[in-house]
Amino acid sequence: MATVEAGINVALVKYWGKRDAVLNLPAVGSVSLTLDRPGTRTTVRFDPAVSADRFVLDEVEADAERVTAVLDDVRARAGVSWRAEVFSANTVPTAAGLASSASGFAALGLAAWAALGLPADDPALVDVVRRGSGSAPRSLLGGLVELDRETGGVRPLLAPEAWDVRLVIAVTALGPKDVGSRAGMAASAETSPYFPAWVASHAADMAEARRAIDARDLPALGAVMEHSTLKMHACMLATVPPLFYWRPATLAGIETVRALRRDGVGAWFTCDAGPHVKVLCAAGDAPRVAAALAATEGVRGVDVARPGPGARVVGPC
Ligand code: DP6
Secondary structure, three states, X not given: OEEEEEOOEEEEEOOOOEEEXXXXXXXXXXXXXXXXXXXXXXXXXXXXXXXXXXXXXXOEEEOOHHHHHHHHHHHHHHOOOOEEEEEEEEOOOOOOOOOHHHHHHHHHHHHXXXXXXXXXXXXXXXXXXXXXXXXXXXXXXXXXXXXXXXXXXXXXXXXXXXXXXXXXXXXXXXXXXXXXXXXXXXXXXXXXXXXXXXXXXXHHHHHHHHHHHHOOOHHHHHHHHHHHHHHHHHHXXXXXXXXXXXXXXXXXXXXXXXHHHHOOOOEEEEOOXXXXXXXXXXXXXXXXXXXXXXXXXXXXXXXXXXXXXXXXXXXXX
């Protein structure tokens, strides 16, 4: 038995599309920031007396299919066949575009791994977690993280305490999104005429983000983050049928960020496969950015997050 807490992560250079659906290898690399919000807390308890995996999410019995796939991988590694009970609690709305699948699969993979006594520094853990969700390995590490397109592995770019930035999250809608990332990516790869251009232009964004992080150059990092975000959404919009993840409040939030910038405040936006607006800024600017977003029409709540640690084992239960 083991319990793990994992923070959510938000991509600055985005992942959209796969080059291998079975291994869940991405078509493009990504750069992300793990946040200090305890996105998911998961307990895995293997029990030789239990005949099927059980998954309880936020105190409700849930479909165990994707959980079982991850557990099967871990069981194969450890050479056991025991079934497990999994209890998981999210602190961010599930499937609402706040990346809870990333913290969820990072917590599940590491908890199962630790429960069976497998070594946490074994790179195979990353493969297991990534097969659960492509963005999840990034939540294994803290701070700024790169997920490599070729290996599917992750490496730290900057520790959480090394750069005092904030990510201000403006929640613009409640409830689950229409099309999940997995189905959306498959549709974009198949039908969006912009998908090849998205893939071809990605390496330059990765290089620019690495350079900006090395130099602690927030305006440059913000600019490449917005460029990556807008290219991904252009690719989504050109998918057949189109993937519209934005709502009027999303655009209003983006407009707020652009207006702040015109007033000299360093703030840059990103959005994932959902309607929320996430804004990168320096710690000192966060109160002003948060106030402006809170006053934006349609914004239902604002949260100021800091860079946070990677997934960690917090106990047996
Ligand atoms: C838009 O990791 O949820 O948030 O690998 O199919 O589980 P699967 O997809 P997922 O996709 C996240 C996509 C994104 C951008 C990002 O986080 O990089």
